[in-house]
Amino acid sequence: MNILLLLGPFSVVLGLMAVGAFVWTLRASQYDDIQGAAERILIDDDDSPDSSSKGDAPVR
Amino acid sequence: MAVTFDAAAGPDMSAFLRRTDEGQTRLDLLVTGARCAGCIARIEREMARLPGVASARLNLSTGRLALGLEGAAVDPGRIISALERLGYPATPYDPGAALAQRDVEGRQLILALAVAGFGAMNAMMFSVPIWAGLFDQELGPATRSMMMWMSAAVGAPCAIFAGMTFFKSAWRSLRAGQANMDVPISVGVILTLVISFSETVLNGRDAYFDAAVSLLFLLLIGRWLDHVLRAKARSAAGDLLALQSPVACAVDAAGRERSIPLGDVQPGDLLRVRPGDRIPVDATLEDGEALLDNSLLTGESAPERVFPGQLCRAGAVNNSGLLTLRARARSEDSTLAAIARLVDAGAQSRSRYVRLADRAAALYVPVVHAVALATFAGGWALGLDPREALIRAVAVLIITCPCALGLAVPAVQVVASARLFRRGVLVKSGAALERLAEIDHVVFDKTGVLTEGCPVLVGASSTIIAMAAPLARASGHPMARALARAAGEGPLATGVTEHPGLGVEGLIDGRRARLGRAAFLGVPTRSSGETEIWFGFEGDTKVRLQFTDGLRPDAADTIKALKARGMTVEILSGDRIGAVKGVADTVGVADWRAGLLPEEKSDAIDRLTAGGRKVLMIGDGLNDAAALARAHAAVAPGTALAASQNAADLVLTGDALMAVVEAIDVARSARRRALENFGFAALYNLVAAPAAMIGLVNPFVAALAMSGSSLVVTLNALRVRGGR
Numbered sequence: 018m019n020i021l022l023l024l025g026p027f028s029v030v031l032g033l034m035a036v037g038a039f040v041w042t043l044r045a046s047q048y049d050d051i052q053g054a055a056e057r058i059l060i061d062d063d064d065s066p067d068s069s070s071k072g073d074a075p076v077r
Numbered sequence: 078m079a080v081t082f083d084a085a086a087g088p089d090m091s092a093f094l095r096r097t098d099e100g101q102t103r104l105d106l107l108v109t110g111a112r113c114a115g116c117i118a119r120i121e122r123e124m125a126r127l128p129g130v131a132s133a134r135l136n137l138s139t140g141r142l143a144l145g146l147e148g149a150a151v152d153p154g155r156i157i158s159a160l161e162r163l164g165y166p167a168t169p170y171d172p173g174a175a176l177a178q179r180d181v182e183g184r185q186l187i188l189a190l191a192v193a194g195f196g197a198m199n200a201m202m203f204s205v206p207i208w209a210g211l212f213d214q215e216l217g218p219a220t221r222s223m224m225m226w227m228s229a230a231v232g233a234p235c236a237i238f239a240g241m242t243f244f245k246s247a248w249r250s251l252r253a254g255q256a257n258m259d260v261p262i263s264v265g266v267i268l269t270l271v272i273s274f275s276e277t278v279l280n281g282r283d284a285y286f287d288a289a290v291s292l293l294f295l296l297l298i299g300r301w302l303d304h305v306l307r308a309k310a311r312s313a314a315g316d317l318l319a320l321q322s323p324v325a326c327a328v329d330a331a332g333r334e335r336s337i338p339l340g341d342v343q344p345g346d347l348l349r350v351r352p353g354d355r356i357p358v359d360a361t362l363e364d365g366e367a368l369l370d371n372s373l374l375t376g377e378s379a380p381e382r383v384f385p386g387q388l389c390r391a392g393a394v395n396n397s398g399l400l401t402l403r404a405r406a407r408s409e410d411s412t413l414a415a416i417a418r419l420v421d422a423g424a425q426s427r428s429r430y431v432r433l434a435d436r437a438a439a440l441y442v443p444v445v446h447a448v449a450l451a452t453f454a455g456g457w458a459l460g461l462d463p464r465e466a467l468i469r470a471v472a473v474l475i476i477t478c479p480c481a482l483g484l485a486v487p488a489v490q491v492v493a494s495a496r497l498f499r500r501g502v503l504v505k506s507g508a509a510l511e512r513l514a515e516i517d518h519v520v521f522d523k524t525g526v527l528t529e530g531c532p533v534l535v536g537a538s539s540t541i542i543a544m545a546a547p548l549a550r551a552s553g554h555p556m557a558r559a560l561a562r563a564a565g566e567g568p569l570a571t572g573v574t575e576h577p578g579l580g581v582e583g584l585i586d587g588r589r590a591r592l593g594r595a596a597f598l599g600v601p602t603r604s605s606g607e608t609e610i611w612f613g614f615e616g617d618t619k620v621r622l623q624f625t626d627g628l629r630p631d632a633a634d635t636i637k638a639l640k641a642r643g644m645t646v647e648i649l650s651g652d653r654i655g656a657v658k659g660v661a662d663t664v665g666v667a668d669w670r671a672g673l674l675p676e677e678k679s680d681a682i683d684r685l686t687a688g689g690r691k692v693l694m695i696g697d698g699l700n701d702a703a704a705l706a707r708a709h710a711a712v713a714p715g716t717a718l719a720a721s722q723n724a725a726d727l728v729l730t731g732d733a734l735m736a737v738v739e740a741i742d743v744a745r746s747a748r749r750r751a752l753e754n755f756g757f758a759a760l761y762n763l764v765a766a767p768a769a770m771i772g773l774v775n776p777f778v779a780a781l782a783m784s785g786s787s788l789v790v791t792l793n794a795l796r797v798r799g800g801r
Contacts, residue, residue, distance in 0.1 A: 021220070021223070022223075025202075025203065025227050026227075028199070028202060029199050029227075029231055032195050032198065032199045033195070035195065036191050036192065036194075036195045039191050040188065040191060043184075043187060043188075049136060049138070049139075050136040050137055050138045050139070051138060052137045052138045053117065053135065053136055053137030053138060056113055056114040056117060056137055057114060057117060058114075059114035060114050060117065060118045
C-alpha cells in the first residue's frame with residue numbers, strides 16, 4: 018500500500034499540470050475566436066502564391 | 078465645394094490608428110457580412126495586398142479585423158473603401174479601455190472554474206476508495222485515514238479558492254442585512270468542510286470534501302454562463318453604438334462641415350446632428366429648439382424639449398430638425414457612459430421569469446435555512462446524536478441548493494440569444510424573447526421593411542435636384558437621402574426642422590422652402606406617399622419628385638410563414654393607397670391601411686392591444702418609433718434609424734426578413750424550455766428536500782442529486798430549437 022503515497026501525489030501533480038495547461042491556453046487567447054478557428058482549417062494556403070500573410074509568401 | 082457632409086465622402090479617420098510599442102501602427106475595424114472560411118481568406122488576402130498593410134487577422138466570432146500597418150501614412154478611409162468594394166462594409170472601431178478590462182471578472186470566474194474542476198476530480202479520486210471501502214472492510218483504518226487526509230489536502234484549498242466568489246457575495250449581502258442565494262450556498266459549503274475536517278481528525282467515516290468542490294464546480298458553470306451572456310450583450314451593445322456614430326459632424330471656424338472621428342471631438346467644438354441620429358457627445362444646444370428622445374437614457378418615452386443653452390446628453394436621439402451643438406465633454410467620457418447606460422437599461426428590464434425566480438429566491442432562502450435548522454433540532458430532539466443530525470442538515474442545505482432554479486431561465490436565454498445572434502438577430506433583452514413568444518398579430522411597416530427601403534430617384538431634371546438638394550442633405554429620410562446622393566456634395570439649408578411623417582422645412586439662400594408630402598406643401602392631391610415627395614419654395618410652384626423601391630425578396634415567404642403559425646398580419650403604412658395596395662397584393666396581405674400619420678399608427682397599435690391582441694410591430698422609420706414603443710414586442714431592421722432601433726426589442730443585423738419568423742420560433746421554443754425547467758426544479762426540490770430531512774440522503778448523494786438536477790436543466794436549455 019506504500020505505493021499509494023507515491024501515486025496519490027503523482028496524480029495530483031498530473032492534474033495540476035492539466036490546470037496549468039488550461040490556464041496557458043486561456044492566456045494565449047485561444048478561445049477568442051472559436052468559430053474562426055473552425056473555419057480557418059478549410060483555407061488551404063500551403064502552396065498558394067498569395068497567402069493571407071505576407072510573412073511566409075512571396076508578394077507579387 | 079469644400080463642404081463635405083456625407084461621412085462616406087472621405088472623412089479623416091487617422092485618429093483610429095494606434096501606435097504600438099514596437100513602432101507598428103494598428104487599426105481595428107468592425108466588419109459586417111463575413112461568415113465563412115472563404116470570407117476570411119478573401120478579406121485577409123486582399124487586405125495584405127494593399128500597400129502599407131503588414132498583417133491582417135479577422136476574428137470571425139466578433140467580426141473584428143485587426144490590421145498591422147507599416148508606418149502611419151496609410152489612410153484608413155482607403156482600407157474601408159477597399160473592404161466595401163469586396164462586399165464587406167466596415168467601421169473603424171476603438172476597442173477602448175473599458176472593453177479591454179471588462180473581462181477581469183470573467184477571467185477570475187474561469188480560473189475558479191478550472192480550479193474547482195481539478196479539485197472535484199482529484200478529491201473524488203481519494204473519496205471513491207473511501208466509499209468503496211465502506212461496503213466491505215478491505216480498506217484498513219490507516220489507509221482510509223490517509224485517503225481522507227489526501228482528499229482534504231486537495232479538496233479544501235480548492236473549495237476555499239473556488240468558493241471565494243460566493244463567500245464574498247454572501248458576506249456583502251449579509252452586511253447589507255439581506256440574504257441572497259449565495260448565503261445558503263456558503264453556509265452549506267463551509268459547514269461541509271468543517272464537518273469533514275472534524276471527521277478526518279476524529280477518524281470518523283464521513284468526509285465530504287469532494288461534495289463541497291463539485292457543488293462549487295457546478296454552481297460556477299451557471300455563473301460562467303450568466304457572465305458570458307452579459308458580456309456578449311455588452312459587446313453587442315458596444316458594437317451597435319460603434320456602428321451608429323463612428324464619426325461626428327463638426328463645423329470649423331470657417332463654417333465648413335467636416336466628419337471627424339468621435340475620439341477627436343474636444344469640448345468647445347461645434348457639432349451638427351441630423352434628424353434621427355444620435356447625439357455623439359454630451360453637448361449644449363446652440364440655437365433653435367430640439368426634441369430629444371431620451372428613452373435610451375432615462376426610459377422616458379415622451380420626447381424632451383430642449384432649448385438653447387441646455388444640455389443634450391450623448392445617446393439621445395434627435396427627433397427634430399438639424400441641430401447645432403457645442404460639445405461639453407470628450408467622447409470617451411460620454412460614449413462609454415452611453416454604453417453603460419444601454420447595458421444597464423437592458424439589465425433593468427429583467428424578464429418576467431427571472432423576476433419570478435428572484436422572488437422565489439427571496440422566499441426560498443429563509444425557508445431553506447429554517448428547514449435545515451428544523452432538521453438539525455428535530456433530529457437531535459428525536460434522539461439522533463448531534464453529529465448525525467448536523468450531517469442531515471448539511472445534506473438538506475446542499476440538496477436544496479437553488480442552482481437548478483437559478484439556471485432555469487438564464488441557460489435558456491443564453492442558448493436562445495446565441496442561436497439568434499448567429500442568424501442575424503440581436504436580442505436586446507431576455508424579456509423581449511418572452512414577449513415575442515406571446516405574439517399573435519404582426520404589423521408591418523411597408524417602406525424599409527417589406528421593401529428594400531433604398532429608394533432611387535427617377536426622371537427628375539438636374540436643375541430641380543440641385544434646387545432641392547440643400548434641404549434634402551439636412552434630412553435623414555430615405556428619400557431625402559436618395560435625393561442628396563443624386564445631387565452630390567453641396568451647400569446646406571439653414572434653420573431646418575423636420576416634421577416626422579410630413580417632411581422637412583428650412584431656408585435656402587434666405588428663402589423658405591419645404592420638402593415632403595403633398596399635403597405638407599399644400600398641394601391638393603389624390604396621390605401622395607412614400608414613392609414621391611414634393612419640393613417648393615414658399616409661394617412658388619411645387620415640383621414632384623418620384624422614387625421607386627423594390628420589394629424584399631423574402632417578404633412574401635415571411636408573411637406566408639407567419640400565417641402558417643396562426644398569426645394575423647397587417648400592414649400599416651404612411652404611403653399612398655396605390656403603392657401600399659400593390660405591395661399588399663404581392664405579398665398576400667388582405668388587411669392593410671395606407672396614408673397613416675405616426676400618431677395614427679401608434680393609435681392603431683393601442684386599439685389592437687386594447688382588443689386583447691399581442692402585437693409585434695416591425696418598422697424602421699422615425700414615423701414608426703412611437704408605434705414600436707407601444708407594441709407588445711418590436712423589431713427593427715439594422716438599416717433603421719437609431720430612433721427605431723432604440724424603441725425595438727430585437728434588431729435584425731442581416732438583410733433577410735425571414736429572421737423575424739426564426740426569432741418567433743426560437744422565442745416560443747425558449748418559453749417552453751424555461752417553463753419545463755421551472756417545473757422540473759420545483760419537482761426536484763419537492764422530492765429531494767423531504768428525502769434529505771428524513772436522512773435518506775447523505776451530503777455526497779445530495780451533491781450528486783443537486784448536480785444532476787442542474788445538468789438536466791442545462792441540457793434541456795440546449796434543446797431550444799433553431800439555429801444550426
